[in-house]
Amino acid sequence: QKEVEQNSGPLSVPEGAIASLNCTYSDRGSQSFFWYRQYSGKSPELIMSIYSNGDKEDGRFTAQLNKASQYVSLLIRDSQPSDSATYLCAVRNTGFQKLVFGTGTRLLVSP
Amino acid sequence: DGGITQSPKYLFRKEGQNVTLSCEQNLNHDAMYWYRQDPGQGLRLIYYSQIVNDFQKGDIAEGYSVSREKKESFPLTVTSAQKNPTAFYLCASSMGGTFQETQYFGPGTRLLVL
Numbered sequence: 001q002k003e004v005e006q007n008s009g010p011l012s013v014p015e016g017a018i019a020s021l022n023c024t025y026s027d028r029g030s031q032s033f034f035w036y037r038q039y040s041g042k043s044p045e046l047i048m049s050i051y052s053n054g055d056k057e058d059g060r061f062t063a064q065l066n067k068a069s070q071y072v073s074l075l076i077r078d079s080q081p082s083d084s085a086t087y088l089c090a091v092r093n094t095g096f097q098k099l100v101f102g103t104g105t106r107l108l109v110s111p
Numbered sequence: 112d113g114g115i116t117q118s119p120k121y122l123f124r125k126e127g128q129n130v131t132l133s134c135e136q137n138l139n140h141d142a143m144y145w146y147r148q149d150p151g152q153g154l155r156l157i158y159y160s161q162i163v164n165d166f167q168k169g170d171i172a173e174g175y176s177v178s179r180e181k182k183e184s185f186p187l188t189v190t191s192a193q194k195n196p197t198a199f200y201l202c203a204s205s206m207g208g209t210f211q212e213t214q215y216f217g218p219g220t221r222l223l224v225l
Contacts, residue, residue, distance in 0.1 A: 008151070031210045043201055043216040044154070051211055088153065092210055098169075099214055101146075101153035 003027060004091050006102035014110055019076040021105050023089030026070070032092040033065055033072045038104065039085045047087075048074065079109045114138065115217035117202050122222045124189065124196060132187045132220045134202035142207035143185035144214065147171060148199040157200075160185055161207055189222065197224050 005024045013019045021035075032051050036044035050056045050063040050072065062075040072091075076083055086104040093100055115136045124130045134143065142161045146154040156169030160179040174193025179185055185204075189196045199221050203214040 004153070034213065036216075043219045046213055046215065049211070049213060090214075098156060098159070099154075101155075103151065103153040 002102075003093075003100045004089055004102040006087075006089050006105045008103060009106040010108045011105055012108045012110065013079050015079060015081060017079050017109075019079045019083065019107055019109070021074040021076070021087050021089075021107065023072045023074075023091075023102055024070055025072070025089075025091045025100075027091065027093050027100075028067075028070060029094030030067075030070075030091045031094070033063070034090040034092075034099070035061075035063060035072075035074045036088040036090060037085045038088055044088055076107075079107075081109050081111050083107060084109045115202060115204055115215060117200075117217040117220050119220060120218070122220055123225050124222060125225050127191045129188055129190050130222070132189070132200055132202075132222070134185045134187065134217060135183055136185075136202075136204045136217075137183060138204055138215070139182075140204035140206055140215075141182070142205045142212075143179070144203040144205075145169075145175070145177065145185070145187045146201040146203065148201060154201060157187065196222055198222060 035048045038044045048063040056063045060077045064073045088104045089102040090099045118133045144159045145157040158177040160166035176188045202217040205214045206212045
């Protein structure tokens, strides 16, 4: 079992729709969770971080965390073609600063 | 402007050659990291350093070496022992010290083998 799992996609949504990206993790003691966006050929940029169960909203983005189910998700409302990218889920393992990354989900937003 | 710089943007390595990738940050971060990204794969940790003059191996350290002589700098050397070095190399830094601290990435160096 991979430590952090994401569906590779692509996830295709029409412009204006809600995109839902999902991530599961294996270390039950993980405390911090991050979503990064990576455009093709570029480096990852941080979108959201979440540390407590529940929802955290920032503009069009909402991160959701359920530690009991070991599940974290990212919702993108009113999706735009400029949101087309690969979204990486990263989890900080118990006891250390190391981040473990999923392989990413590719999102395609069509006009 | 505060940030992380990596150079060069593209690097070509001949067989048997060692090459060094530069990473500099002016964010006053204590911790620095090197990752490798291959197509269709996530980021894999090569080496990390939590403080000057100290560093630890990550998951795929074989064929790589690092130094941390200054807080601002964390160069990565890809040695001839690394048989499949073609990849996108990413340097990151963070404040360190808490589980909430965030890693920020440089623009990356793409290494190609001639």
